[in-house]
Amino acid sequence: MARDLHDGVVQDLAGTTFSVSALARDATLDRGHRSSLQAAAGSLRGSLKALRSLLAEIHPPDLHAEGLAAALADLIAPAGAAGIAASVSVEGAETASDEHAALVWRVAQEAVRNALRHSAASTLAVTVRGDGHRLTLEVVDDGVGFEPGSVQKAESFGLRGLRSLVDEADGTLEVRSSTGEGTTVRMEVDAR
Secondary structure, eight states, rough: OHHHHIIIIIHEEEEEEEEHHHHHTTSSSOOHHHHHHHHHHHHHHHHHHHHHHHHHSSOOOOOOGGGGGHHHHHHHHHHHHHTTEEOOOOOOOOEHHHHHOOOOOOOHHHHHHHIIIIOOOOOOEEEEOSSEEEEEEEEEEEOOOOOGGHHHHHOHHHHHHHHHHHTTTTOOEEEEEEEEEEEEEEEEEEOO
């Protein structure tokens, strides 16, 4: 999806921004039209910048198995500002396919985002383990948790959407929680 957006919409938006900016410099236009075109070009540049940021959030540049630890460290960086002690540990993931590394990152992104927004946690741990055959991700927080029977209700739209991605990769995704005991999001997928 990120590649399609980059190669399509982003390129079209960049070309349109360039054209509108060029028109805004046309001295034959009256001041009002030039001003309107300059404002439109500025708005297009802002939208293009926001879209590029969103694309990096959807799929960070150069995300691959060897860069997974760094990408996950960037992902948990906001936890410190929220007063949460966060850690990342990645072992044995270097043989994972780039597609599975991206899936691990995407599931971790949603789990970390939910923990930061809802858990009131003091600690957050992101752990990835691979053994050459299976790749396992666990995102664990010590926050407020929720009732086990209300997993469907408490589960975010984003996490529900990830279930289909994990299913497509023949993996499993499990959310465990208890009131006052925190939450664990665990994904397991074939490493190849």
